[in-house]
Amino acid sequence: MAEHLSEEEQLESFKRWWKENGLSTVIVLVLAVGGYFGWDLWKDHRQARAEAASVVYQQMMEAATVKPGEALEVSRHELASALAEQLKKDYASTQYARYAALLLARLAVENNDLEAAAQQLQWAQDGADEGLSLIIKLRLARLEAARGHLDEAIAMLEGIDARSMASAYAEAIGDFQLMKGDKTAAYQAYREALQTLVLNDNQTRTIIELKLNHVAPATEAADAAPQQTGGDS
Numbered sequence: 001m002a003e004h005l006s007e008e009e010q011l012e013s014f015k016r017w018w019k020e021n022g023l024s025t026v027i028v029l030v031l032a033v034g035g036y037f038g039w040d041l042w043k044d045h046r047q048a049r050a051e052a053a054s055v056v057y058q059q060m061m062e063a064a065t066v067k068p069g070e071a072l073e074v075s076r077h078e079l080a081s082a083l084a085e086q087l088k089k090d091y092a093s094t095q096y097a098r099y100a101a102l103l104l105a106r107l108a109v110e111n112n113d114l115e116a117a118a119q120q121l122q123w124a125q126d127g128a129d130e131g132l133s134l135i136i137k138l139r140l141a142r143l144e145a146a147r148g149h150l151d152e153a154i155a156m157l158e159g160i161d162a163r164s165m166a167s168a169y170a171e172a173i174g175d176f177q178l179m180k181g182d183k184t185a186a187y188q189a190y191r192e193a194l195q196t197l198v199l200n201d202n203q204t205r206t207i208i209e210l211k212l213n214h215v216a217p218a219t220e221a222a223d224a225a226p227q228q229t230g231g232d233s
Helices: 002-064 074-090 095-110 114-125 130-146 150-157 163-180 183-195 202-215 218-224
Strands: none
Touching (some): 002 074, 074 095, 095 114, 095 130, 114 130, 130 150, 130 163, 150 163, 163 183, 163 202, 183 202
């Protein structure tokens, strides 16, 4: 009998607890379970969008790729542009969209439309990761130089921690200084480009050395020239 009363007391106690806390407990459980599955659905959605963007990006690159020395056919130019615009419109939050803007900038440069190219690069700059942002800044600076704004182009690259792109930044500054006619400043910039160059990049090293020799002071150029050895006179 005492055991039976104990069970009834437990039941009454549970009923009182449920009346006081039951609804809030259900709400917490619903929110917790819903949040878990909602997060899973969101991750799946993002993954699906990334995969779809990747497919469009691959199609765009295939349309825009040509052999060295060949020009892009009109039909492929139009297809690559259309796919790039699709990436920017439908997948604007992805890095694929930023690469699409870079391609559109390249195509605009090929059409000698530097203003349109600058607009595409500026769009790509917004939301770009650090590495891509450094590439975009370099291309924007080269665009400014091509438009005749050499001082602005130099200012865009000076004082920036370009990390692995430090050599490319210094080389570009050297190019801009040379375009201004300042061989001394160009020489210093090319020297810095050599000093910060990745050691195994021999092709770029050769190009920078050629530029450096072109602007080197006469005495240093003479010292760097191979010594001539002659026979008996």
